[in-house]
Amino acid sequence: MHKRLLYLTCALASLACVALVQTNASAAGFFDDVYPGFFTIQRPGTLNLTGFSGGFISDKYGTIQEGFQFEQSVTPYIGAVGRITGYQLWEGEGFDNPLNPGTGHQARLNFARFQGGVDLNLYPGTHLFILGGRDAGDSHASTIEGDFSTWLFLHSLHPVNFSFSTNHNYQNSVTSTSMDLQAIVLSTRRWIFLAGGGGAFYVGGFIPDLQGQGGPDLGVYYRPWNIGVSAQAGYGAAHQYGQLSLYKQLTIFE
Amino acid sequence: MRSLYTEKVAYRAFSYFLLLLLLAALNPAIARAQAGPAGTATQVSGTVQIQRGAATIPATQGMQIMVGDRVITGDDGHIVVLLTDQSTLELGDSSNMVIDQHAGGTTRVNLLGGAVRSFVNRTVGAAAPNFEVHTPNAVAAARGTLFDTVYLLGLKRPTYGDIQNFTDVSVYDGLVNVANINNPAGGVNVPAGYESTVAGTMNPSGPGPLGMTGAAALGGPAGAKGVAASGILSPVSTVPPPSCPVCPEPPPPPVTNPGPGVP
Numbered sequence: 119m120h121k122r123l124l125y126l127t128c129a130l131a132s133l134a135c136v137a138l139v140q141t142n143a144s145a146a147g148f149f150d151d152v153y154p155g156f157f158t159i160q161r162p163g164t165l166n167l168t169g170f171s172g173g174f175i176s177d178k179y180g181t182i183q184e185g186f187q188f189e190q191s192v193t194p195y196i197g198a199v200g201r202i203t204g205y206q207l208w209e210g211e212g213f214d215n216p217l218n219p220g221t222g223h224q225a226r227l228n229f230a231r232f233q234g235g236v237d238l239n240l241y242p243g244t245h246l247f248i249l250g251g252r253d254a255g256d257s258h259a260s261t262i263e264g265d266f267s268t269w270l271f272l273h274s275l276h277p278v279n280f281s282f283s284t285n286h287n288y289q290n291s292v293t294s295t296s297m298d299l300q301a302i303v304l305s306t307r308r309w310i311f312l313a314g315g316g317g318a319f320y321v322g323g324f325i326p327d328l329q330g331q332g333g334p335d336l337g338v339y340y341r342p343w344n345i346g347v348s349a350q351a352g353y354g355a356a357h358q359y360g361q362l363s364l365y366k367q368l369t370i371f372e
Numbered sequence: 373m374r375s376l377y378t379e380k381v382a383y384r385a386f387s388y389f390l391l392l393l394l395l396a397a398l399n400p401a402i403a404r405a406q407a408g409p410a411g412t413a414t415q416v417s418g419t420v421q422i423q424r425g426a427a428t429i430p431a432t433q434g435m436q437i438m439v440g441d442r443v444i445t446g447d448d449g450h451i452v453v454l455l456t457d458q459s460t461l462e463l464g465d466s467s468n469m470v471i472d473q474h475a476g477g478t479t480r481v482n483l484l485g486g487a488v489r490s491f492v493n494r495t496v497g498a499a500a501p502n503f504e505v506h507t508p509n510a511v512a513a514a515r516g517t518l519f520d521t522v523y524l525l526g527l528k529r530p531t532y533g534d535i536q537n538f539t540d541v542s543v544y545d546g547l548v549n550v551a552n553i554n555n556p557a558g559g560v561n562v563p564a565g566y567e568s569t570v571a572g573t574m575n576p577s578g579p580g581p582l583g584m585t586g587a588a589a590l591g592g593p594a595g596a597k598g599v600a601a602s603g604i605l606s607p608v609s610t611v612p613p614p615s616c617p618v619c620p621e622p623p624p625p626p627v628t629n630p631g632p633g634v635p
Binding site for chain 1: 528530531544545563564565566568577578579580581582583584585586605606607608609610611612613
């Protein structure tokens, strides 16, 4: 009886070991399939530079931002990212064009935001940035931010991009998130045309309830110059608003 | 004693054998007579060699390229061949191609490695040219287009498992049908502005926008010289838009005068 129990226990233990090895092997196989050469230094390395500027105008406030972002590859799946952004912020009702403010409106706040962190290439076409940073100037906030972007249906005539960015400001305790969903409407040799919708919502700190805004957006990208323009308009807590973003991308193979 | 019939049969068999030998000897000569000029090398830079039969000669600008020639470029090599029908073949660095056929409106190029950009000239009023680029695992057939074909061996790509040979076709103008060489009926039409990949023995992927699917191309999405690493272009900025309110703490409340009599 004891021998049979012993044999049975040994058989079960062997089976469990085989199953464990197989699971690990298949997990390792899956990992190697999705992330071949995970710990290999990427050669040639790439340095992506993005110069950007943009503006937001609404009935409640207006913002202009400008700066640049760099992404340095380390391995094919992990890299370093840094961003420097300058902000000019105006507030007021019945607001004027912040690029040409009228009498009584002036830039209330001017500050720069310095951020650095890690770039995770989770899947072909999917990136996650995790950044920490600090402001200088009229703001002294520490911030933490997560930016996510993924392309779906890449092997189709109309791929779709879903992106969101969440930022928490430790000075005013406001957490703000912007989201966007866009599809490529048309791709030609030189142009890419996008259409979709997006918006933002924010809560915390001096914002008592969840607030936000949203609307449709259009985008265009010119391949020979690697320049893109995106425009959005809509309505929300800040009443009607308009938003424009411009960006120029440059990739350097090291 | 052998019969007369047996002798006749033996004589005929021997005659047929001699005839076959003669045809076999003449065949290469017939083939060489049919192989004519394919075009001219209009641009040559870096290390470029032409294998013609048993001879290997360096390519020079202006030299004639023949049907059957193997064109091999080194790490810094680059060559543009202007075909007799005004189509062009631009071969990138570290590449290897053979012009198998070029006659009667039919052109067939065999790309054994690296990248070639094909411009297929189409004369107004004339029949559409039959232009094909073959790689070890794919066929790209075009009708008056501009497209890149890249064949890479020995590299792995994410999500493709152990497959290490890929044919990438990027179309800039016109329409190209891309198929696995073992399944010509399973081809997909790739329009201008899109690219497709044939991985190993798989059927071609659905066409995706240029520079976004990881396919390699001559020049690459960022305009780098040679065959670019298969990166992914994202035409959407990863920088958050300016709509996120960036207000620091709100302004302090105004200080009020407590009034007379209040300490």
